[in-house]
Amino acid sequence: xxxxxxxxxxxxxxxxxxxxxxxxxxxxxxxxxxxxxxxxxxxxxxxxxxxxxxxxxxxxxxxxxxxxxxxxxxxxxxxxxxxxxxxxxxxxxxxxxxxxxxxxxxxxxxxxxxxxxxxxxxxx
Numbered sequence: 187x188x189x190x191x192x193x194x195x196x197x198x199x200x201x202x203x204x205x206x207x208x209x210x211x212x213x214x215x216x217x218x219x220x221x222x223x224x225x226x227x228x229x230x231x232x233x234x235x236x237x238x239x240x241x242x243x244x245x246x247x248x249x250x251x252x253x254x255x256x257x258x259x260x261x262x263x264x265x266x267x268x269x270x271x272x273x274x275x276x277x278x279x280x281x282x283x284x285x286x287x288x289x290x291x292x293x294x295x296x297x298x299x300x301x302x303x304x305x306x307x308x309x310x
Contacts, residue, residue, distance in 0.1 A: 188299040195304030208263040208280030215258035225276040232292025243290040
């Protein structure tokens, strides 16, 4: 069973930056993983994904501002977020698919394992 624990959320002003971390209980070198977010009253959306080969994809609204990466030795998934705006506010979740997949996927149905989330609040 893969356990995921997110950290790094917080409250920032618009234009600020945060780095989210997702610590995994098992090695993730072959896992495809992703970050999702959910704002109050809205559906969960995929933000950034990285596949088993390291290819990445992003939802259009964060392109050029967010970057997803994996440190396989530390078993940590990161999400670097820059130039944040209030529309980025929400609970951010880490997700993992424990089998090899060479396509980064932003659909929540593509992942079996989820963390409990970390809150990001961006004020104007």
